[in-house]
Amino acid sequence: MSIKFGMIGGGMMGEALLSRLVVQGIYLPDQMLVSDPQEKRRDFLAGQYRVQVTGQNRAAADASEVLFLAIKPQIFAAVSKELESETRHALVISILAGTPLETLETAFPGQPVIRAMPNTPAAVGAGITAIAPGQHAQPHHLDQARQILETVGEVVEVPESMMDAVTGLSGSGPGYVALMVEALADGGVAAGLPRAIALKLALQTVRGTAQLLQEEGIHPGELKDRVTSPGGTTIAGIAQLEKSGFRSAIIEAVKAAWMRSQELGGKR
Structure with missing residues (x-):
């Protein structure tokens, strides 16, 4: 079965989303591919949620529908460099604190991008996520992002200019x-x-x-x-x-x- 949902970064927030997507049947486990540099972490996610795992970020980025970025903002430049030189069309959803849409859209030219800021109560389905769409994101992309992020709590849409304030309040x-x-x-x-x-x-x-x-x-x-x-x-x-x-x-x-x-x- 082809990979529809790719995730780069399998940490706590990534795992919270994975677990809810699987339980609610938004994606089947074998339609999901998670990239993480730690073999122990990959083994855990594969065993716990039956999702596909890899150590190659490029493989996760090749998902047909959604690429979910759940890495630390400090390593984004290195990760995005790995993904250069390919044309992709999947919706990119980023939860990188402080990383603006302009930076994300430069790394993923032509792709629809949505910047999101969830918080840790997402782990029990009681979080709240603010989203801000990029210039290529259409209404159906926002609907898709909402469907994914509502699995871990409520979703509100804000202008990107407010995303840092959201981070300071609900993110932290x-x-x-x-x-x-x-x-x-x-x-x-x-x-x-x-x-x-x-x-x-x-x-x-x-x-x-x-x-x-x-x-x-x-x-x-x-x-x-x-x-x-x-x-x-x-x-x-x-x-x-x-x-x-x-x-x-x-x-x-x-x-x-x-x-x-x-x-x-x-x-x-």
């Missing part, structure tokens, strides 16, 4: 949330809770709050006001967060990641 955001969960649990331990109980309470508090905000469609400030009774415990805690610059720290973290994404794309 799981790291900030994980740090907050850890800090909440540490606070519980400091207040006398056993570690396992503190972590469970912290995790479900974050998960439930996000679900409540999403399902009721309310502004975070409204929910905060609901749970802060006069002279109560929550307002005491919030006052301390404000004193410690919690809000400012999160804003600055997003901005720092946004600027780093721009640096990776050669904009700074």
